[in-house]
Amino acid sequence: MPPEYRTLEAEDGSEHCLDSGLNDLLAHSDYTPFENNSAECCSVSSEYLCGEPMHILLVEDDSHTAEYAARGFKEAGHEVDVLDNGKDAMVRCLQTNFDVMVIDRMLPGMDGLTMVKSLRASGNKSPVIFLTAVSGVDDRVNGLEAGADDYLTKPFAFSELLARVNALARRPKTSLETTYLQVADLCLDLLTRTARRAEQDIELQSREFTLLDVLMRNEGRVVSRTMLLEQVWDFHFDPKTSVVETHISRLRSKIDKPFPTPLLHTVRNLGYSLHAPR
Numbered sequence: 001m002p003p004e005y006r007t008l009e010a011e012d013g014s015e016h017c018l019d020s021g022l023n024d025l026l027a028h029s030d031y032t033p034f035e036n037n038s039a040e041c042c043s044v045s046s047e048y049l050c051g052e053p054m055h056i057l058l059v060e061d062d063s064h065t066a067e068y069a070a071r072g073f074k075e076a077g078h079e080v081d082v083l084d085n086g087k088d089a090m091v092r093c094l095q096t097n098f099d100v101m102v103i104d105r106m107l108p109g110m111d112g113l114t115m116v117k118s119l120r121a122s123g124n125k126s127p128v129i130f131l132t133a134v135s136g137v138d139d140r141v142n143g144l145e146a147g148a149d150d151y152l153t154k155p156f157a158f159s160e161l162l163a164r165v166n167a168l169a170r171r172p173k174t175s176l177e178t179t180y181l182q183v184a185d186l187c188l189d190l191l192t193r194t195a196r197r198a199e200q201d202i203e204l205q206s207r208e209f210t211l212l213d214v215l216m217r218n219e220g221r222v223v224s225r226t227m228l229l230e231q232v233w234d235f236h237f238d239p240k241t242s243v244v245e246t247h248i249s250r251l252r253s254k255i256d257k258p259f260p261t262p263l264l265h266t267v268r269n270l271g272y273s274l275h276a277p278r
Helices: 020-029 063-075 085-093 112-121 137-145 158-169 205-219 225-232 243-255
Strands: 008-011 015-017 055-059 079-083 102-103 127-133 150-153 180-183 186-189 195-196 199-201 266-267 271-274
Touching: 008 180, 020 079, 055 063, 055 085, 055 180, 063 079, 063 158, 079 085, 085 112, 085 186, 102 158, 112 127, 127 137, 127 158, 137 150, 180 205, 186 205, 205 243, 205 271, 225 243, 225 271, 243 266
Parallel strands: 055 079, 055 102, 102 127, 127 150
Antiparallel strands: 008 015, 180 186, 186 195, 195 199, 266 271
């Protein structure tokens, strides 16, 4: 939602724009979504240029705010994907792993709150910070309970936004080197290269094991055919064969068919997703 629009939350929790004609009025006022209105306000101090480069998703439908924040992240050495609606952003999240996601609450297509709830329900654990003009205490509580890790209100200083993003990225990962993967009752031991489901051993060929490894590491996310060709077969081109579909079918016959609940799902026109029952 562009920061220059005032909002009102109804009793049912929905948010609405007040008089859209305020846009013209505010366009000629001193209001800015940023705490410093100068053109240099997003220049990044050297003290923030630390750590590894990150891949950041920025979901913001106000072009000025999006350009301002994206420029600052890029100056800090990060890669930024910018989208202006929740629906497209949700699809991108299912296709790409982001280090941190910065999301507005009021978005066209799918609002930010619904988007974050859906991401968490799908198993996506990437850190999320809401960047929004919706600033009430209850709004902040609802945002955090929906699954966000942080909440920053507009107007904002980019230095604070970057510091919060860096703080989220510094959170320790669960393991530096994963040797054991588990999704529901399906287990994969990367050291012994063995697979089990419901305490039953599953015999996998080498390529099937690698395929399952990739899918389990992306639990809850959609893995595209192109990604599988690159990560499992090291193909950086389309071989124009059904090699992926054939191996998916064989893998499914081993990890799903003998059991009552399927874990491996085909996502039409997008790819495949391995996840626990929902």
